[in-house]
Amino acid sequence: MTRTTTTIPARSAAAFDLHAGDTICIRSPFGHQVADFFAFNAQDPSEYLSARHSLVSSTRHLYPRAGQTFLTSLRRPILKFVEDGANERHEMLLAACDAARYALLGVEGHHASCAENLQNVMAERGIIVTEIPQPLNLFSSTRAEPDGTIVTHPNASEPGDFATFLALMDCIVVVSACPFDVETQFPVNVGGPHPIEVEL
């Protein structure tokens, strides 16, 4: 089967249709850039990849790791993380950025966000997303310290880092090239935002 590579421009998102058995590879061509990763049951998008349900009933680990199976909000297998080419720099600790986060950081006027990107690409399919699921934050250097404090270290992901997932049910995967660019103590994306590539 021919595979196609899609470039998601910086600050934007794209949706991909996967059948059970398909693999999808998310790649960071420039590094230092977070990709927010969401997935929904293609038949009923009210069922979605749930980081928290996965943590309880499958992964039992704070961070996404190769070999883990992720579950939906109904605790059914949706995707397996099959290959990690990013030295385990992923997390699911931080909510997707949204308009309110940028307003809290002092941004005036509109600022693109992963939440809005998700809603826009799903709306193009006629699917209204009101609750933003906890994303898998791929290529992120945010970590929980031993005392429980959450620290966003400067994004250390490297050019060419990738993560590959296997679909375990027909699903819609949404990938957002995180638009975070506010000068703060949160170096989510370093030197970016940058585009993200998806191979399907």
Ligand SMILES: [Zn+2]
């Ligand atoms: Zn974001």
